[in-house]
Amino acid sequence: MIEGTAGSYASVVDLKAGTIARDIFVDDAIYRDELEQVFARMWLFVGHESQIPNPGDFFASRMGAESVILCRDRERHIHVFLNTCRHRGMKVCRYDEGNTPLLTCPYHAWSYSLDGKLAGVPMYNKLYDGVLDKSQWGLIEVAQMVNYKGTIWATWDPAAPAFEDYLGGAKTHLDFTLDARDGREGGSEVLGGIQKWVVPSNWKFGAENFLGDTYHNISHRSVDLVGIGPSALKGVRGRRDEEVPGGQELWISFAQGHGLHSALRPEANAYARTFLDNDEVDDYFRACFEARKQRLGERSRMVSRTGTIFPNTSYHGQQPRALFVWHPHSATSMEIWRFYLVDRDTPPAVKEFLRHYYMRYSGPGGMTEQDDMENWNYATAASRGTIARRHPYNYQQSVGAFSTDDPVPGNVSLQITEENARNFYRRWRDCMIAPSWSDLQKP
Ligand code: FES
Ligand SMILES: [Fe+2]
DSSP states (O other): OOOSSHHHHHHHEETTTTEEOTHHHHOHHHHHHHIIIIITTSOEEEEEGGGSOSTTEEEEEEETTEEEEEEEOTTOOEEEEESSOTTTOOOSOOSSEEEOSSEEOTTTOOEEOTTSOEEEOTTHHHHTTTTOOGGGOSOOBOSEEEEETTEEEEESOTTSOOHHHHHGGGHHHHHHHHSOTTSOSOOEEEOSOOEEEEESSOHHHHHHHTTTOGGGGGGGHHHHHHTOSTTOOSSGGGTOSOOOTTOEEEEEEOTTSOEEEEEEOOTTOOOOOOOTTOHHHHHHHHHHHHHHHHHHGGGGGEEEEEEEETTTEEEESSSSOEEEEEEEEETTEEEEEEEEEEETTSOHHHHHHHHHHHHHHSSTTOHHHHHHHHHHHHHHHTTSSTTGGGSOEEOOTTTTOOBSOSSSSSEEESSOOSHHHHHHHHHHHHHHHOSSTTTSOOO
């Protein structure tokens, strides 16, 4: 059993040896420390503005293990509140999403306006007058919130750095996920509903996988052979939307803990026909490609594949273009949420094509995603035992292969590497030890 102390966390993540103790994926005491040290302080993804377009709209989300309400007030301002009544803690909002003039608690009917103020208390004059100061008992709101290109992020820590500083160099790559396919800034919306499902695995398995673990592609061999992708071809081109023939794959990590896998197209930067079984979709993406090239010039050579923004938000930059959240439930259970993205002004037929492809690839019924879940599920089960926990995981892959002398900012590797994972757990360990943001080494 690991005690939650600075010394012990330094030893469970041994970056010199390239080993990490299994306890951080299965231990309850470490999990409880994580909720405090990581989830109560970092910036977390909460939802997308397109989910709450009108005043009164709300979406029940999560931050760490806790329920929060993302909503839009009458003045159209967006808020994020803890989903708990200030009276006896009842969950104020028990629906996944909807529209309401007031958030009324089902227990004793205290009601809150959508800017979080305590608006109504039954029998106030008789029972509380002169005692209960309503202005002090509104919903608990996050310390900081930001609308970044339509995506809503929040933190409980007023001392956390500004969101863009928190993103650091990962911003460019996240931008390629959030920006329009033709290179305009922002403009995305969530396509359809949110997929949510519970997997018996620690949340870090998902976060780590999306840091750029291309080493595991072998476990998708069977689905690659089937050819479920938009090109309708077997093999890798049957799975990905866009190949980068002759390009340079990049694995990049940042001091803030983020890690990602992107690629740089060759200088010729030509469109590779991808949607072979649908001309309308292919024409649309070809036009987007050319417009983006025009708009961004050299920068348009960058292709954003996958990445994880520390601690628990990941993205797929191309297809299936999506944001994922790995919500912790316990040391050995997480709830995965997927938000699929499209440009708002994408033609309906293209949206429909993508909707089918997204479901075929991703989510609890997606053929590719099922492979990942199986790995994380069984790895967790096989790591919980008394004997198993005596033996650490190995993180020695491509030690020292990355350099800073590369085409883009960050610690870049030109070959498959676990450096992104090592960097992620370095940041995780620092968070678990640091008493406050000022103690965390600010990048
Ligand atoms: S718990 Fe909400 S009104 Fe009592
Ligand atoms: Fe995978």
